[in-house]
Amino acid sequence: MDFPLFHLDFMGNRMLVALIAIIHVIINHALAVGFIPLVTFLEFRGYQKKQRNAEKGEAWDEVARKLLFFAFIITTTIGALTGVGIWFATSLANPASIGSLIRVFYFAWFSEWIVFVLEVIFIMIYYLTWKKSKQSARNKKRHIIFGFWLSVFSFLTMAIIVGILGFMMDPGSWEAQKTLASGFFNPLYFPQLIFRTPVAMMMAGCVALLYTAFMLKKGNPWRPEILKHISFWILLWMPIAAVGAYTYYWYIPRAMIGNLPVALATQQFQSWYDSLLIVMIVSVAVGFFISILGTLAPKRLPKYLLIIPVLVSFMFLGTFERLREFIRKPYVIGEYMYANGILVEEYPLYQQSGLLKHTPYSSISAITEENKLEAGEAVFNIACTRCHTTHGINSVVVNFEKMYGNQDTLSTDAMKAYMKNMHNVRYYMPPFPGNDAELDALAAYIAEQQKRPQQLEGAQIKGVDVKELDY
Amino acid sequence: MITALINQIPVPKDIPLDLPLPEWILVVILIFSFLLHILFINLMVGGGVLTFWYELRGLKNKDYDTLAREIASTITVNKSLAVVLGVAPLLSINVLYTVYFYSANALTGAMWISIVPWVAVAFLVFYLHKYSWDRLADNKALHLGILSIGVFSFLMIPFIFLTNINLMLFPEKWAEVSGFFDALTLPNVFPRYFHFITACLAITGFFLAFWFGRKGYTMNENFKNLSKKTIKKQMLNLALAATGMQFIFGPLLFLTLPTQGVTWGLFWVIAGGVTVAVIVVWQLWKLLNDEKEIVGRRYVWLVVLFTVLVGFMGTGRHMYREDALKTHKQMMAERTATHWKDVQKAHEGLLMPEVETDEGPVSPGEALFNNNCAVCHAANNRLVGPPLTEVVPIYENNSEDLKKWIKEPGRKRMDYPPMAGFPNLTDQELTDISKYLLEEEWN
Numbered sequence: 001m002d003f004p005l006f007h008l009d010f011m012g013n014r015m016l017v018a019l020i021a022i023i024h025v026i027i028n029h030a031l032a033v034g035f036i037p038l039v040t041f042l043e044f045r046g047y048q049k050k051q052r053n054a055e056k057g058e059a060w061d062e063v064a065r066k067l068l069f070f071a072f073i074i075t076t077t078i079g080a081l082t083g084v085g086i087w088f089a090t091s092l093a094n095p096a097s098i099g100s101l102i103r104v105f106y107f108a109w110f111s112e113w114i115v116f117v118l119e120v121i122f123i124m125i126y127y128l129t130w131k132k133s134k135q136s137a138r139n140k141k142r143h144i145i146f147g148f149w150l151s152v153f154s155f156l157t158m159a160i161i162v163g164i165l166g167f168m169m170d171p172g173s174w175e176a177q178k179t180l181a182s183g184f185f186n187p188l189y190f191p192q193l194i195f196r197t198p199v200a201m202m203m204a205g206c207v208a209l210l211y212t213a214f215m216l217k218k219g220n221p222w223r224p225e226i227l228k229h230i231s232f233w234i235l236l237w238m239p240i241a242a243v244g245a246y247t248y249y250w251y252i253p254r255a256m257i258g259n260l261p262v263a264l265a266t267q268q269f270q271s272w273y274d275s276l277l278i279v280m281i282v283s284v285a286v287g288f289f290i291s292i293l294g295t296l297a298p299k300r301l302p303k304y305l306l307i308i309p310v311l312v313s314f315m316f317l318g319t320f321e322r323l324r325e326f327i328r329k330p331y332v333i334g335e336y337m338y339a340n341g342i343l344v345e346e347y348p349l350y351q352q353s354g355l356l357k358h359t360p361y362s363s364i365s366a367i368t369e370e371n372k373l374e375a376g377e378a379v380f381n382i383a384c385t386r387c388h389t390t391h392g393i394n395s396v397v398v399n400f401e402k403m404y405g406n407q408d409t410l411s412t413d414a415m416k417a418y419m420k421n422m423h424n425v426r427y428y429m430p431p432f433p434g435n436d437a438e439l440d441a442l443a444a445y446i447a448e449q450q451k452r453p454q455q456l457e458g459a460q461i462k463g464v465d466v467k468e469l470d471y
Numbered sequence: 472m473i474t475a476l477i478n479q480i481p482v483p484k485d486i487p488l489d490l491p492l493p494e495w496i497l498v499v500i501l502i503f504s505f506l507l508h509i510l511f512i513n514l515m516v517g518g519g520v521l522t523f524w525y526e527l528r529g530l531k532n533k534d535y536d537t538l539a540r541e542i543a544s545t546i547t548v549n550k551s552l553a554v555v556l557g558v559a560p561l562l563s564i565n566v567l568y569t570v571y572f573y574s575a576n577a578l579t580g581a582m583w584i585s586i587v588p589w590v591a592v593a594f595l596v597f598y599l600h601k602y603s604w605d606r607l608a609d610n611k612a613l614h615l616g617i618l619s620i621g622v623f624s625f626l627m628i629p630f631i632f633l634t635n636i637n638l639m640l641f642p643e644k645w646a647e648v649s650g651f652f653d654a655l656t657l658p659n660v661f662p663r664y665f666h667f668i669t670a671c672l673a674i675t676g677f678f679l680a681f682w683f684g685r686k687g688y689t690m691n692e693n694f695k696n697l698s699k700k701t702i703k704k705q706m707l708n709l710a711l712a713a714t715g716m717q718f719i720f721g722p723l724l725f726l727t728l729p730t731q732g733v734t735w736g737l738f739w740v741i742a743g744g745v746t747v748a749v750i751v752v753w754q755l756w757k758l759l760n761d762e763k764e765i766v767g768r769r770y771v772w773l774v775v776l777f778t779v780l781v782g783f784m785g786t787g788r789h790m791y792r793e794d795a796l797k798t799h800k801q802m803m804a805e806r807t808a809t810h811w812k813d814v815q816k817a818h819e820g821l822l823m824p825e826v827e828t829d830e831g832p833v834s835p836g837e838a839l840f841n842n843n844c845a846v847c848h849a850a851n852n853r854l855v856g857p858p859l860t861e862v863v864p865i866y867e868n869n870s871e872d873l874k875k876w877i878k879e880p881g882r883k884r885m886d887y888p889p890m891a892g893f894p895n896l897t898d899q900e901l902t903d904i905s906k907y908l909l910e911e912e913w914n
Contacts, residue, residue: 002483002484002572003570003574004574004645006580016584020587032567034693060537076547076551076554076594077594077595077598078591080551080555081554081587081588083558083591084554084558084561085584085587087558087561087565088576088584088586089584089587091572091573091576092576092580092583095573095576095577098565099486099565099573102485102566103489103490103491103566103569106492106566107491109562110559112560113558113562115560116555117555117556117558119735120552120555121552124548124551124801128548133756180780290851295780315670343487343875345814345818346814346817348814348817349813349814349816349817349827353813353817358810360481360482360483402888403529403853403855403888404853405853405887405888411852414842414849414854417849417854418846418847418854418855420846421842421843421845421846422846424846425846425847441747458577459577459578459580460578460580460581460582460650461649461650462576462649463645463649463653464481464578465481466479466790469482469806471482471805471806471810
């Protein structure tokens with residue numbers, strides 16, 4: 001509405017955000033929150049073993065260092081950039097929403113940033129002082145203690161961020177209370193934390209297991225024992241992960257159903273909820289199997305199969321993040337702003353006098369027979385493109401075709417009737433924000449798109465049209 | 472002519488929420504955190520260029536290869552700090568210039584988002600270069616090739632940032648640009664770029680003079696002829712030359728600034744900065760001719776001078792931004808105020824279009840039907856669900872089953888999607904709907 005609109009007509013804007021965000025969360029969980037404690041644990045075991053067998057202790061220490069090196073490289077490149085990338089992508093995908101959120105959560109983000117800076121500095125110190133720490137037993141001890149505190153610190157980072165996220169995603173409390181504390185400890189806070197912590201530890205174990213299996217040659221005398229230790233690490237967190245998953249699973253409907261705006265949503269929710277259960281069981285079972293095998297018979301651990309638990313745990317986290325996203329719809333900010341970036345409060349104005357009249361980024365003010373399709377495109381741009389594409393992912397044309405049983409021509413009357421009331425039957429859809437003439441133009445545009453498909457370019461390619469507004 | 476120009480300026484509405492802090496505090500945070508961020512960016516970019524230059528010279532003189540390697544080891548630390556320190560100014564500029572910054576981002580969106588993978592890959596390339604030094608000792612062409620990808624990236628990516636920061640200042644140009652490359656060629660982007668790259672070299676030279684000149688630094692044993700003194704001298708030479716170059720690029724930047732933001736206040740701040748720059752050059756010259764090897768008092772004095780200089784330029788930069796946007800900000804504020812008055816009017820129903828109601832009041836069943844069912848069911852046509860002419864006769868004289876079905880439907884027709892249930896409707900509402908359905912004529 002008030003921003004030139006970036007649009008990706010094939011993958012969709014939300015996919016862009018999801019892609020960057022999920023990569024970031026996976027790296028954060030698997031290679032930072034869960035990884036640092038695991039590395040410190042291995043370093044500590046190496047230190048213990050060194051008392052009796054110097055060579056062996058040295059080998060353990062080296063494995064721990066190499067694991068940290070791997071995590072260090074990935075977190076300071078892809079990890080850090082995808083973190084910033086979430087800002088970049090969300091501000092392109094929905095500038096109105098991120099622009100509003102940032103005004104309310106400036107302090108939360110600012111404190112998160114400070115924690116983030118410290119974390120990066122600490123990880124650098126931990127890694128860069130590793131070689132020096134080998135000089136004496138005293139140095140090593142100090143280094144291990146530093147690793148321990150760093151582990152605590154990265155856990156706290158996650159604990160803070162989970163709280164902030166919970167606050168931002170919790171529909172309702174934002175409008176009602178607008179205080180940080182009330183949202184920080186929302187009902188899902190502790191279940192989420194209990195669940196995420198062991199999952200991060202297990203994911204770290206899976207990645208470390210894979211990396212170590214490839215890093216150490218088959219004949220390496222220390223290989224079986226190290227693999228065994230890492231497997232045991234996964235096994236150790238397994239019961240906690242199972243309990244955490246169950247707690248979370250138990251809490252979600254209790255905390256969320258009440259928030260779902262329409263009871264119909266429960267149906268949709270049920271299918272998500274069921275799929276979550278399956279993913280949970282599969283990932284816990286795979287993790288359990290691999291870690292039992294690794295603990296009891298580390299020599300028989302098939303190195304190529306180790307990719308499976310890594311992929312499964314990523315899938316697990318992906319499903320989980322999607323579910324979290326689910327609770328927000330049709331809003332992007334609970335009861336304040338819809339997913340299309342338009343404020344709930346502004347709706348009456350636009351529904352009465354039209355969207356196009358109020359945007360500077362369209363040359364059209366009044367819809368005529370001649371400019372109908374062009375107007376329809378402009379309305380589509382404002383009202384739909386934050387989530388939909390013309391022919392790509394979540395395409396309006398395909399969605400309508402599916403809904404109407406693949407008819408050859410979409411009926412504009414049927415689409416108009418649908419779009420006017422869709423929010424009543426599809427709880428996740430915001431109401432149509434424009435007036436009747438715009439609804440008409442939009443339906444005509446969609447029908448035209450079915451007949452003569454044409455890609456819709458975003459502002460990043462075709463720029464913007466500008467008109468003078470009366471005000 | 473003037474109206475034609477005015478027509479080009481989009482006047483969007485501002486975000487209707489208060490700033491989280493008084494504006495001046497946010498401005499201080501922005502300037503301070505930005506300068507800190509750009510310091511490490513300077514060291515990262517300058518370090519990349521110098522590594523390349525010295526590794527190239529190292530092909531003939533091994534000492535320079537060693538020097539390049541020492542410089543390379545500073546880049547990976549500086550780049551990590553540069554990225555994390557960038558978040559605070561990003562947050563602050565997002566808050567202070569939401570509409571301007573996001574609009575510029577969207578208009579250059581493809582390149583803007585490519586920063587994320589591009590920088591990540593550039594950083595990985597620098598790690599690859601750093602950790603393959605020994606392994607590729609015999610294949611310098613490949614090693615330099617890897618480095619050149621990283622350095623090229625570091626030299627190109629600033630264009631994306633500068634284009635955005637420049638474009639956001641000129642809303643009147645937003646309608647003219649289609650994509651990044653249009654925005655890149657707006658006046659002032661290139662002068663900004665040269666100013667920036669030269670600053671990178673100056674700051675890096677100045678920093679490395681300290682880095683290799685400091686007391687705690689023990690010369691790498693691989694150095695054969697190169698002495699601490701020579702290195703320090705080369706670095707200070709670079710700092711001096713680059714700072715001197717700024718007396719060309721600085722005025723070029725100032726003269727190409729679109730005039731709408733240039734004020735006397737800005738002029739005096741820049742003049743203050745230039746004065747300090749003259750002192751910096753003079754002091755650098757003195758430091759260069761200082762026989763003492765170890766970085767001492769004069770160096771600390773220069774750090775202070777540089778800080779003041781950067782402070783002047785950072786402030787000038789902000790003043791220009793504020794002045795350039797002043798009129799537009801005012802227009803936007805007026806427009807936002809009017810808009811919210813209109814929203815108020817709409818809430819009071821004053822803008823309601825005349826609705827022709829010639830059919831009289833509708834029954835409660837009809838109203839419920841229109842809201843909940845009409846989306847999928849029409850009288851004669853197939854919509855999402857089957858037409859009423861087909862389904863209503865099934866429930867003739869059987870409103871109880873109809874109510875049950877609406878509340879919790881199953882799936883009978885495989886050529887239709889399954890119907891969604893309506894557990895939210897009360898029994899009375901279900902009765903109303905079924906009554907309406909069964910009593911109305913559907914042909």
